[in-house]
Amino acid sequence: MRIIHLSDIHLFCQKAVVPKKVLNKRLIGLSNWYLKRRKIVDLGLLDLLGKKIRKLRPDIICITGDLVHLAFQEEFVLARDWLKGLCRISRVKIVPGNHDLYIKEAEQDMTKYLSPFFSLAPAENPHKNRGHKSYFPALDILDECAFIGLSSAEPCGILKASGTVGKRQLEELSRLLKALKEKNIFRVILIHHPILPGVVSRRKELKDYDQLLRVLGRHGVELVLFGHVHKRFSSGPCGPLSETLCLSAPSATSKEKNVQKRAGFNLINISKCKKEWEIFVEDHVLSECGVYFKVCKNFNFRTSG
Numbered sequence: 099m100r101i102i103h104l105s106d107i108h109l110f111c112q113k114a115v116v117p118k119k120v121l122n123k124r125l126i127g128l129s130n131w132y133l134k135r136r137k138i139v140d141l142g143l144l145d146l147l148g149k150k151i152r153k154l155r156p157d158i159i160c161i162t163g164d165l166v167h168l169a170f171q172e173e174f175v176l177a178r179d180w181l182k183g184l185c186r187i188s189r190v191k192i193v194p195g196n197h198d199l200y201i202k203e204a205e206q207d208m209t210k211y212l213s214p215f216f217s218l219a220p221a222e223n224p225h226k227n228r229g230h231k232s233y234f235p236a237l238d239i240l241d242e243c244a245f246i247g248l249s250s251a252e253p254c255g256i257l258k259a260s261g262t263v264g265k266r267q268l269e270e271l272s273r274l275l276k277a278l279k280e281k282n283i284f285r286v287i288l289i290h291h292p293i294l295p296g297v298v299s300r301r302k303e304l305k306d307y308d309q310l311l312r313v314l315g316r317h318g319v320e321l322v323l324f325g326h327v328h329k330r331f332s333s334g335p336c337g338p339l340s341e342t343l344c345l346s347a348p349s350a351t352s353k354e355k356n357v358q359k360r361a362g363f364n365l366i367n368i369s370k371c372k373k374e375w376e377i378f379v380e381d382h383v384l385s386e387c388g389v390y391f392k393v394c395k396n397f398n399f400r401t402s403g
């Protein structure tokens with residue numbers, strides 16, 4: 099199984115119409131964009147990325163949130179069109195991030211434009227009035243690999259970027275992990291926020307990470323993919339996750355000079371080796387001249403699940 103893991107695209111539309119009644123948090127987001135972020139985000143990298151992914155021929159492309167920047171409808175249209183283009187290369191599965199639900203009023207647009215990509219075979223939302231989280235956990239099984247999308251996206255206060263999984267998703271996740279383990283299926287979780295404490299500051303953290311870690315500690319999970327940190331991060335066995343690889347991808351559109359924060363993606367190969375699973379990760383980074391992607395690091399992780 100070949101997986102491409104991308105994160106934090108932050109599509110931004112300069113022509114977006116700003117509705118007056120929802121200026122609040124977006125006003126700060128807009129000033130942040132013009133003062134800081136636009137200097138490090140290069141949406142032109144998406145073409146380069148698409149060409150590279152096409153060559154690598156993955157079985158699935160997993161995107162761990164923050165497709166858009168301020169959750170304007172125009173940004174969601176850009177995101178949908180970009181995702182449709184990726185679907186011509188391979189299967190695409192996403193989970194939303196805090197920027198995709200930047201304010202409460204964005205939920206309807208976010209669900210309309212992004213929900214077709216929450217699962218490989220999108221279903222009608224059976225609980226429309228319960229919001230986008232009723233699509234999650236979103237399970238897809240390909241060969242011997244299960245991809246479980248969780249939504250940690252929620253609107254939060256000014257200067258905050260936290261998230262929550264919530265009791266219902268956790269209960270459902272617990273059932274899924276147990277059932278999949280009994281079938282000896284490799285389990286991948288996609289979530290926007292890091293699941294380990296201390297990876298991001300308190301204002302950006304997953305508020306119920308301890309409950310999530312308890313569920314994962316009880317049933318195990320082989321691979322957790324996340325974003326939100328905007329840098330390369332990997333953690334082998336730690337705490338209750340003795341058989342889990344936790345992996346972030348940097349922002350796919352970052353032109354930061356610092357190699358840890360510069361654009362890239364993970365190419366992950368999963369194979370079975372006797373009673374163990376072998377995860378081989380290639381960390382691809384944008385070259386210093388910004389015109390191609392190259393491997394900056396690779397490593398192996400073995401887990402018996």
Ligand SMILES: [Fe+2]
Pocket residue numbers: 164195196197259290325326
């Ligand atoms: Fe984020």
